[in-house]
Amino acid sequence: MPDAPGLELIAQELNGSFEGAVLGTYYEHEQGALVVNPERVLDVLGWLRDTPGQEYRFLASLHGADYLPGEPRFGVHYELLCMPRVERLRVKAALADPGGDELPEIDSCTELFPTADFHEREVYDFFGISFRGHPDLRRILMPEDYVGWPQRRDFPIGGDPVLFTHNEVELPRWYE
């Protein structure tokens, strides 16, 4: 793991190459994380992947989180791994909620990391975060015709209306 000063060095170099790319860093539980501007996430990931001395070439995981009521509301986390040095680094893109029916958008990193394909579909499926440039952005675990983003914090557990079979009398063919 890059230690806390190492993390600052990475952040500085990134901000030198890409103006305003890294918004902050945090270091907790022996893992460093870069908070990046979602518009520059591909620059950051590409730099971390290809720069000699960094070489975070393996994307171990990509997941989303909803920090409601925090701002910015959404986070997309990239758990990068440098296999030769066995170092992990988290890149966190903080995404604001555009409000209404609009979905927050971020660039897809499937070009850099082909493994992100399924991960991004999952984040889209559950959080409604749209990945620009993803080759096949469809729901993956929920049914294709499902409406709603189930893992957002304001989506209630057990909030789906359930029509029981005994409703058949009152609502004939409700299942259609």
Add this chain to the structure above:
Amino acid sequence: MVRVSTIEDREVIGASPVERTDALEDKAPEEELFTINMGPHHPAMHGVLRLVVSLQGEVVKDVRPIVGYVHTGIEKSCEDKSYWKVIPFVERMDYLAYFSNMEAFCGVVERLLDMEIPDRAKYLRVIHLELNRIHSHLVWLATTCIDLGAISMFWYGFRERDKVLDLFEMSSGQRMHTRYFQVGGVMEDIPRGFEPKVRAFCAEMGSRLDQYEAILDRNEIFLRRTKNVGIVSRERLLDLGVTGPLLRAAGEPWDLRKVTPSLCYGELDFSVPVGTVGDGYDRYRVRMQEMRESLRIVEQALDGLPEGPHIADDRKVCLPPRDELATSMEALIHHFKLVTEGFRVPPGEAYYAIESPRGELGCFVVADGSAKPVRVHIRDPSFVNLQMLREMSLDGYVADLIQNVAMLDPILGGIDR
């Protein structure tokens, strides 16, 4: 009259995820693609995996997995449970590697709490994790062989698996989904008589593995079905995020037990088997050898099992011992509060990955200081590894596709969560 599908029909059904020949297309019969569904309800699909396959004759031209049939929203449900109640939920994701799931979740919560677990608990966890790996690989071996037409192997594999389950029953009271790991250690110390039983199992299992290899290693059908089938290059596997035996079979010696030794793996002597070609046969060899290494680990962990407490002595997180409840008011209060409310975890986020039987099993938890997690995400290896299926199977036969699915060892409970 034959009804031909129109463009409008296609829009109703939704865009097809696979390359296919449309009913309106004018193509020579031998160039036409025949698109079919394999699964979701088929024994060869190892659960409820649906594959949309485009075939040209018997050759697979395109294949896409469609998952989500056993999605039960476990991650969402976890957000509504206190930390200690999440453990049985995550166990049920990858239902063959429940100890791994528990370890990933308990480990990440221990990191958020900055908690050190006692040495004895580390050893007990390793013993159970490795027995679990043997169990999981045995189920994989048994079901794979039944996919390849070897039914006797199925019975042998399940016979030995049952012995592992007997051991789990002895130590934790349950055969599957034991909820044996707690945040801070393990639920209970192992009972008297457990150790000789495990040693007897280890002594027997080695010769059982020899017997399996005697059945399979010189079996012409098995060799022809697995050799040089489903090869994907090591570089491509790394790009696709594939981990575990599949990656090691392609020659990459990457094992999280070795490279980031958590628990007591650093103190134990074991090796990481790797393959050379990365075909189905190598995947089989790697898993067989991993079972042998797991046996070695279990035996060493039993030898080195230290005395001491099996759970951390932190009354704010771990339940007080039962006998204290009758004599200590504080213990009773804490027991009550822990059971009703659960313990609180300071705000933060952490990701902790371990080597499950199928690869990197990571758990990501966001805590906000309350007794319930804000977000629990499991990076399930089956989910990620499934992405390699298409490249394994393109331009191969349908029969090889079945073999490839089997060698992937997908656990749909883990994929769909």
